[in-house]
Amino acid sequence: MRLISALILLSLVFVSCKKDDPTVEDNIPLNNGMMVLCEGLYQQNNSSLSFVNFNSNQTIDNFFLSTSDRALGDTGNDIKRYGGKVYAIINGSSTVEVISGITGISIKQIPMVEGGVAKQPRSVTFYEDKILVSCHDGFVDVIDTTSLEVEQRIQVGSNPEGLAVSNDMLFVANSGGLNFPNYDSTVSVINLSTFTEELKITVGINPVGVEVDAEGDIYVITRGDFGTTPSRLNKINPTSYSVTQFGFNASSITPMSDNFFLIGYADLSTGDNQVGLFNTSGDVLTNPTYIDMSAIQTLYGITYHPGLNKIFISDAKDFVTTGDVFEFSGNGIFENSYQVGLNPSKVVFYD
């Protein structure tokens, strides 16, 4: 009996010693991996970054907390890489977190507060040496990439969300989401040589996402009213500013390659998730079910890695439990999945 007990004890010692938990130090400088923005939940201060190492297939949750010795904040909303830096937009905390594109360690936190009121930043894009951040208070902030200071504010429509640059013009989706049920339906066009709004283009109810294709055409997602008006993809002609709306469901848009977008659609009320392939050359949804979504509960983010030719789909599950990121080949074939933090959405890569 004693021998059995000793053997069990010994085996337990070996089992407990065997496991190699991933450490932050082992992964710095970061390479061959992805940083996943996990939004967390509003008022829980639990937005986080999960780093997935493709070599080891291991995930380090709360990577930012580990490396920067402080929390990312409350409700992250966007993350993008530009040059050697990564910019995370933290909506609830009203900050822009500037992170090293090599180590993942914080370089600077930019407070986004104006006159004692939180500006609530939402999305980010870039133009030359400027970082352009849409803020829910109805402005786009212009931040210098070197000084990392807010230089200027450009007034746009109500509750701007996604934004993208085409032909030296910035296109900003004015959602008006806080005017529910009276949403906004415009896209602001800002001249980036003068940093002023030149006009507003009416697209459809509740515009949220903006992307630009290789020809400079602007594509806008209008989310509708979650009722009678459906969520749609719209195209703005970059010269005439004429608008075309497509007749299929679309709630997100992700550039895949020069001529293709991945079109996501998620309806939580029905549990319907789809990712389709859209050809911008002919403006045709060539395959509405490009990816098998049967394993995904809640489509919450799509990111394409051109170098690896892989598609990464974030699954937020039920929004109150930790999520997964699924890895697919460029052809839409499932390859792997990674468990990450709460409400994963956007991804940046560390090659």
Place this chain on the structure above:
Amino acid sequence: MFRHPFFMRSILLISILSCSWSFGQDTTTRKTVEAPLLELRAVEVIDVIDIRRIVPRYSILTTQQIQEMQADDVGDIMQKIQGVNLKSYGGLGGLKTISVRSLGSQHSAISVDGFALQNSQTGQVNLAQLQTNNIEYISTGVGEYAGYLIPVSSQIAGNNVAVQTFEMSRLPYGDSLQVRVNMRLGSFGQISGYASAKVKIKKGFVSGFGNYRTANGLYPYEIANGTNTEAFVRDNNDYQDHYYGGVAGYEFKNNNQVRIRYRGSKIDQGLPGAVILYNNTADERLATNDQLLTADYRFQIGDNLRLRAYTNGNINSMRYLDPTYFNNAGEVDVTYLNRNLNTGLVAEGLIEKDGKPRYGRAYYFGAESGLSDLQSSDSTFSNPLRQQVSAIVGTRLDFGKIKIRGHVSGQYVNESNNDDTGGKDVIAVNPYLSLESKESRRYYGRHRVWYRNSLRVPTFNELYYNNIGNNELNPERANQFGYNFAIIPLDRPGRLVTIKAAGYFNRITDKIVAIPTQNLFTWSIQNVGIVNAFGGEVSADVRLALGKNRKLILASMANYSFQRSIDMTDRNHPTYKHQIAYIPMHTGNFDISLTYKKAGGKVSNYLISKRYSLNQNIPTNEIDGFAITDFSLFYNFEFNQKQTLRVQCQVKNAFNRSYSYIRSFIMPGRNYLISINYAFN
């Protein structure tokens, strides 16, 4: 009149015993005094021998205990009771609700002076707005009624809490005037004053009362961020309230009594919201105006049937203001008007045979109708109207070795609103059964097993609010199985020990929860949850009168609650069998006080284990457990037999712990409170 204190106590005790015992044995001399009051008075007179029959059926906190706590409000008091879990969002007047044995706050019926507090908009009472300076006792009934002839809505709720105030209680026999004055001065700009006078006029009485309370709420707090701790001051947390009113009562022959009360209150408060890292910019406000009119008539038909007719109407208006909301108006300014009217009749009588009451056999019944609506300036709110009828019929039968108590209740709820999207009608029948052992004469203990089936209907907010409400909701249902044991193992002059233990199993189905249905910001209310909760509680109250003259009083109260509350909704879900959010597995209290003649001190400790902010039991969702200690010193000046003045000083959170009940709602650090209580009897 002969007023020797001991004689008066004995008279009181005889009255207590006869009345309290009568609830179990059904004598024909029953008075209309509330049962909990009887039990607590019995416990207070610990130097009287014949106290052994009072084995408590429910948890009671007395005037003295409440005064010693110097609690800001009833919420702080309730966490002293085993099985009760407090949710506090912090600050004076900030939202405080209770969950009893894992049942949500909407399952608890809170009544004040025998009238249920109502709020059909939220379905819950903010206990932070029930102040303590006028309270004579609080009793909590879980599987038992916390009072006598309480409203039907309280009898059929999952559990019930009864608060008795000074203003509406009858004057003690022989007294013609009672006055209470209370003043408080505390940290964070807290100043409050309360005054009430009660005058006997022939066979009636009138009382008037008023209260004012203010605080700037600027309390310092600390928050951990990484390995560092950062210090801040809670902002936009100011609070002002006042209430006022009057009571008139008249006693007819046969102890028939009518009472009527008006109470008005106004509250203006800042809403600090959650502590958001790197963003300290709260500026929302809430103004509340409440008008309450209650009346009841207790009367007797024949010798053996006591009845109480009651009506209770209140108008609650709220104005919520967010002056920096990013919509086109640049603000949110919404008003809500919630009106409730409840009218009912409850009765309890003795079963008769050949015109004589049968010993230990009684019946009770009651019916109540309710009407409530909600009007709002928010155009997306569809102004709902609720009509509700409930009824109960039950019996108590004493078979000697076993006592049976049981009832069946029925509810009908009709919902409608302006745009014909009213919620579902509710028709429900709910049983209750209790089996109680005969009280042992050897150790003065009592066993009881019980089952209660109850429900709580969805609130107006859950049914109709904006795009979150869901008019397809069903009521949330609860099945409670409980075992209680109470014993007084030591009961002799100057010594009293009461021990209570309980075990339970609760199953909650159709649990109403908010879940996201469009994105992170668009949630909806759904019936999706199934929860199994089981646990146990044990408490010990010790009161010792020490020394030759028994002038040194040592009193201690200790309790421990274990709660395992697990999600049983979906076995394939990551939270299956995980502990439900914000339900601690362990809570405990240990209070000890020492009083010598007129002076005394108290140490109060509250402990709570870690909890989870979401149902998934992972480290990132953990909220640290905490232990909070308060110290207080008091002195009672007695000018004569009629006047007393009590001065009390207290250090709350003496060890300056940083803690929170709710994630991101951090509570105050060390703070101080001085109170002065004057009483004229």
